[in-house]
Amino acid sequence: MTTEQMNIDRKLSEFPRARLMTEVTQVERLDRLSDRLGIDLWLKRDDLTGLSFGGNKTRQLEFYFGEAVQQRADTVLITGAVQSNFVRTAAAAAARLGMKSVLQLEERVPGMGEQYYRSGNVLLAKVLGAEHMHFPVGEDEVGADNALHERAAQLIANGHRPYVIHLGIDHPPLGALGYVQGGAELGAQISDFDAAVVPSGSGSTHGGFLTGLRLSGVHAPVYGICVRRDQDQQYARMEKVLGRLAALMDFDPAIVMNGINVWDGVLAPGYGQVGQGTRDALTLMARTEGIFLDPVYSAKTFSGLLGLLDEGVISKGQKVVMLHTGGLPALFGYQEVIESI
Template structure:
């Protein structure tokens, strides 16, 4: 799916708040490349700058662009307790002089005290965010409705709220950030064979895949499942990609064969650390000095290792892994990591 229009021309039709400090580095992982017998590179989107960085900064540029255009003074958003998205949204709101309301879902049961007090929770409190709780972790419509109720209260108080929705029924504005991110990567390296990204809400995976195809890059993109199994995630990605194509005004969406998901690192579930994930996290740290987070990027690297083992990534291939950030969450997982 190449196009006569450039990515910048496609994105120019949308309002955008400048939150990125610039392009993020693309770095070779030389020691792991030798160890794994591939040519491995890492796109350092943990270094996007704002509020300790991460992939959500790219996505929030488009949400906050619309919020500013609508003269909003308050932004409301939902995420898990250790959500990088809500922490980044609170940082963006602070930068732009807005109030932030963060609704935290109970997606992960049985966690210790650090999970509720440290990491992203601590940072969001330092940023002055208002916190709400939502008792369910798999009810996107219910969580969105709860934000609308709070937004109605804020309007009654004379404020102008803007909601960043969870549900698939809303335009995937955040995915535009990774259309831009893929274009940025293609300008740094356009001859790689495989890309590996986390696949959760679908915004990063969908935007990245669409952006690569618009840039003329045909590499396989593996979405590593961090929340749902691969069948459920593939269905979700079909919806995200179709909505994104409509948002961009593309004549056609991507074919089903471009949607590749893998769930071999998902167990024991969203936000939980299995042995495979723990081993991948410590391997990256001790081999390359790069920290991964337990929810997204450690599972992404574990997925890369699993794909190598299965032969779906082949020896000698040039592979790009997108590091989507989330490192502050490590401090909320001290008890679960218990690294020796």
């Protein structure tokens, strides 16, 4: 372990943490796609984090649940889209730690069929025994958080000790700490790559990953593929996330601010909606490497990687790492979309 990695571990040890990861996730070379695309392509397999079908949210939830355990919470409340991997994984983490979970599902994706509301992550959360709430708006983070606090107040009145995992950007980005660890982990596994590609939504995964790499001394560009907001909106969000993360961990934000790269070339037709490029990326990965991607994050990320390659931002012959964020249960919620491919 390098001095930089020891320093990261020491800094992260200052925050309470509930261990939910099974082990370090592997980095795998995709031989057939490397040959086909003319790059040296590697996949960081955070679809294999272990808890409840895996996915990137496990890393983030270790720090939220660490604080919840420290506060002796008995119920965790969280908000997200109907097919949110975050809320499903939170329900699984709560079950493992002996807590109840309250999941608020937001209407973020218009025009979806019956399977979207019954299968995938929704089904798994019901198996996990989660309580469900409904929030009719998809782009009101403050309102969604306020609704959670209203339910939390009811729980307190009934003698419970709730803990709210906030969606809004004005709260400390505890989840990003998980990807500071994730970025440092990748830097210890493979540090000679030319570019990394990650999804960029809430900013926690993207921001933490960039920070972990930079604090580890890895300076390759990290490209965040916009999955929810356009490039200008996402850039501004990343500045806020990284500023708050720097304050939380007490490091100079200049270390990361000049490393913000976001690209929205495959965002259309919008969050949680599957355009042709996303369809093509999902099937290309499956039919070339036998690896599944989810339609909301990881397929869009791979589609973005292909777009950056087409534009020459990523060059032929470069060594590229893509972060696979998991989310595979959502495939079943998108059955009608998948069947149309």
